[in-house]
Amino acid sequence: MPPCFTYDHRTVEARWQSVWQQTQLYEVDLATTAHPFYNLMMFPYPSAEGLHVGNVYAFTGADIYGRFMAMQGRAVLQPMGFDAFGIHSENFAIKQGVHPGKLTARNIQRFRETQLKRIGNRFCWNHEIQTTDISYYKWTQWIFLQLFKVGLAVRKKATVNWCPSCKTVLADEQVIGGECERCNTLTIGRELEQWFFKITQYAQRLLDNLEQLDWSEKVKTAQRNWIGYSETDDTVQYHLRDWLISRQRYWGPPIPIIYCEVCGTVPVPEEQLPVQLPETENWLPQGTGNSPLADIPEFVNTTCPCCGSAARRETDVSDNFLDSAWYFLRYPSSDRSDVPFDPAITAKWLPVDMYIGGAEHSVLHLLYSRFITMVLHDLGYIPFEEPFRRFRAHGLLTKQGAKISKSKGNVVNPDRYIEEYGADTLRTYLMFLGPYDQGGDFSDRGIAGMRRFLERVYQWVLKHQNHLQPHPPDLASQQRLHQTIHKVSEDIQSLKYNTVIAALMSYFKMLQAKLSIAEVELKSYLLMLAPFAPHVTEELWQQLGESGSIHQQKFPQFDAQLLITxxxxxxxxxxxxxxxxxxxxxxxxxxxxxxxxxxxxxxxxxxxxxxxxxxxxxxxxxxxxxx
Known part of the structure; x- marks a missing residue:
């Protein structure tokens, strides 16, 4: 094989990632662009282990859908950010003996620069958010104040779930089978004064709206079961309890409340936000029922904004599920420092058109997001009460039949596979493993086979690039092409990615057997493959002498008459x-x-x-x- 036919994925992928970044190919003018499409994926915790292959599986499936919609003429907003506050990040910082602020910044840098920018997604980096940024958590605190003003944020004494290992209280939703969902420690009951959001007032509405939502059915069923409507002796009851948001930890947004002996419980005035998380080296959880913030006098001691008397600040921080309950509202308005979300931009781009994520978030994140959206709608801040038009839950990956986890020692690090086989190979292989909503079993032999397939496509295009027939192919070839376009288009919209790839492989086999190739056949093939393998198709598009990115072209359209055999x-x-x-x-x-x-x-x-x-x-x- 001549050297020019050798597919060097490292060079090709680095080149196009650089070009896309320099040309801002995936950025969107949110104010002026027409045909908006908000494509959302769940933002990750920036843990020190980095992205695992399950993240890449989730993100790739969402990215393919976004790329397909862009090729349908939609202006796609596909942002990415980091859910960087909370117990998960703080526990790892404790384990490493590093301040969570330093560790989080380091981890985010690694996630963004060495992983997320290498997997080939069309991320709009101009709208990146981090929940630990003051410019973000100022508005998390603002949301707390809005709920407080209307009586939906209340402090009360209750028997709560206490995790002796994490040394904090947990919401009911964070206790699985009596154990802490983070560390699997058996929780105990403890009576403490805590802050709650009165989500129970929205129980029936949260239940009723599920009927109209275009969501994965298993997620809707999980929410119905958690809300738990029942009738006994003509009295309506719910399983749902108020959302406990207090955390006796350091790594989170301080709850914006002041206690005054004269005025009682006083909200921090909005113009004094944010209540900044203070720097301290004494950030380890105490286990006393108090946050480490309680031991910082310069933070605790303040004056009452109502009467000017000496007062003290609330020292609990809010749960990171509050951070993620509204992040989708912030992305399009991340450049605004004066408001949490721009009214015109929000009305134009939201609700989210497509949200793809894990079914394990069926209750916690998705239920909380719906609640916060309903409250903001009722208060007149946003014109819709459900945040996500469509939600699809992806499946889980296994290796040798077992769930991928550190405890089983079968964690798959995507970095190695991107380096050895290329991001396009990893993306396409992951989508071929099985139905996207079910997952599949990862194997090294399978990914090597996918690499050989992409190499054959690369070599085949270069072999035929100067010998393409300008006129349409014969009728039988036209029929096969349009049947493939129809199959690929329908199955991408249904997230049946494994059957799309099977159809593309089958059609490619047919093309390889032909003595002459029509231009429309080759270009249509590259356009259909582009959402799955964005780098190699971009490279080949340019090799064909085409101007402009392949990712800005129109997806092939099928002729219904040619579907009839x-x-x-x-x-x-x-x-x-x-x-x-x-x-x-x-x-x-x-x-x-x-x-x-x-x-x-x-x-x-x-x-x-x-x-x-x-x-x-x-x-x-x-x-x-x-x-």
């Missing part, structure tokens, strides 16, 4: 004399028959310089041109 032979006459025959669908109209006949060389020759007075068409039998 049943054909009849129609005799074509000029002034009653047979000149040729054409193959048509039995249901072809006179206009379609005339167009097909005029496309043949014989009819073009016999009608040359003649005026057709009329055409007589007997469906399925004869077409006669009268000149």
């Amino acid at each position: 049943e054909q009849v032979t129609v005799t074509v006459q000029v002034n009653g004399r047979t000149r040729t025959t054409i193959n048509l669908s039995p249901n072809a109209s006179q206009e379609e028959a005339i167009a097909a006949a005029r496309h043949t060389q014989a009819i073009q020759r016999h009608l040359n310089n003649q005026e057709v007075h009329r055409a007589v068409y007997v469906p399925g039998r004869i077409l006669n041109f009268v000149t």
